Amino acid sequence: MPSTLRRIAAAAAVLSVGAFAAGCGGGASGADSRQDLNLQPIAAAGPDPFTQSTADSTATPTPAAPAAPRSPAPGGRSTRIVSGAAPGLYGGTQSVASCDVEKQIRFLGGDRAKNRAFADAAGIDPGSVASFLRGLTPVVLRNDTRVTNHGFRDGSATSFQSVLQAGTAVLVDDHGAPRVRCACGNPLKPPNAHQGEWNDKGKPWPGYHADRVVVVRPTTVVINNFIIVNITNNTWIERKTGDDGRRDRERPDIQIDPDKPPVTLPPSPPASPSTSPPISSPPPSPDCPTPTPTVTVTETPSPAAPGSAPPSDQPGAATPSGCPTATTTVTATPSPSPSTPSPSPSTPSPVEPSIPDSSPSGDMPSLPTDMPTDLPSGDSGIVPPSPESENV
Secondary structure, rough: OOHHHHHHHHHHHHHHHHHHHHHOOOOOOOOHEEEEEEEEEOOOOOOOOOOOEOOOOOOOOOOOOOOOOOOOOOOOOOEEEEOOOOEEEEEEEEOOOOOOHHHHHHHHOOOOHHHHHHHHHHHOOOHHHHHHHHHHHHEEEEEEEEEEEEEEEOOEEEEEEEEOOOOEEEEEEOOOEEEEOOOOOEEEOOOOOOOOHHHHHOOOOOOOOOOHHHHHEEOOOOOOEEEEEEEEEEEEEEEEOOOOOOEEEOOOOOOOOOOOOOEEEEEOOOOOOOOOOOOOOOOOOOOOOOOOOOEEEEEEOOOOOOOOOOOHHHHHOOOOOOOOOOEEEEEEOOOOOOOOOOOOOOOOOOOOOOOOOOOOOOOOOOOOOOOOOOOOOOOOOOOOOOOOOHHH
């Protein structure tokens, strides 16, 4: 009996290992894996839409001229990266919004589960969905564009990779990234960085080419105005971020050919460690004292008296070389010292002593050096210099 139980347990273990291998290793992984890519035409709701359509585009847009297809990278396909601020990346009709934002707010506001799932997929707080949507800008795509799309199923958001056809009405944020697909109310995010092959799901539309699909790179700065193509007459419009088109402004001064595709960007280089160490100042010696901020007032040296010693440095302990200091030096030109006689003029002239102003001043006149010493007592009309004049 024990041997029989051991055989049954061993067989069960083999079956469970096989089931685990089938469940976890049934598909290829890494760069050799294939990922589904849903092709979504302009008006198709797609799988598991969040809401009814809020698209309000009144004209079929003129797509940007397709660039020559690139050779796909080994094991996948090439990617055309475009800045979210590129002129002509998006289009629209002057003074007409391509999406009804208020209708979108009503659809989500009437279903708490959808509102919560939408906020979770968009990366915002459920209570800020309305303000988030009102801050977006309605436009239409002018290129087939790859995004991370979301659906609503069983009370939560799903996630899948999609290519949205040129002409799809979307709401973009102030960094130029598509955030909502108006035909289904789905929140959007930038596509994932899958490096393997793609498995296109859905029927390609006329003009679709896998190597002409673009990926929008959000800007690092806020966009205040979008330069878009008027899809009714192929002219240029300036649309303010977050505006529904009512404040659109024609831009006849823009000379870019709207039929040309937007300029693509090179892929972001991978981060690599620097080969050379950063330049920095050598660390201070451990014997260095902590510098104390001081203000030192120096004077322009007067001629030293014969035989006098040169002035010494500031008192204090000797500081090792290379130590940091925090001293601010202010240079001032002093008045002649009272102990140093002024040179007598070659031709003496009578000097009329004057009474200085009572207010301190740096231009205080000095008394003549050959004043007599036997002045009479009482008011002589001569006022000696005030003590403040010696310190100026």
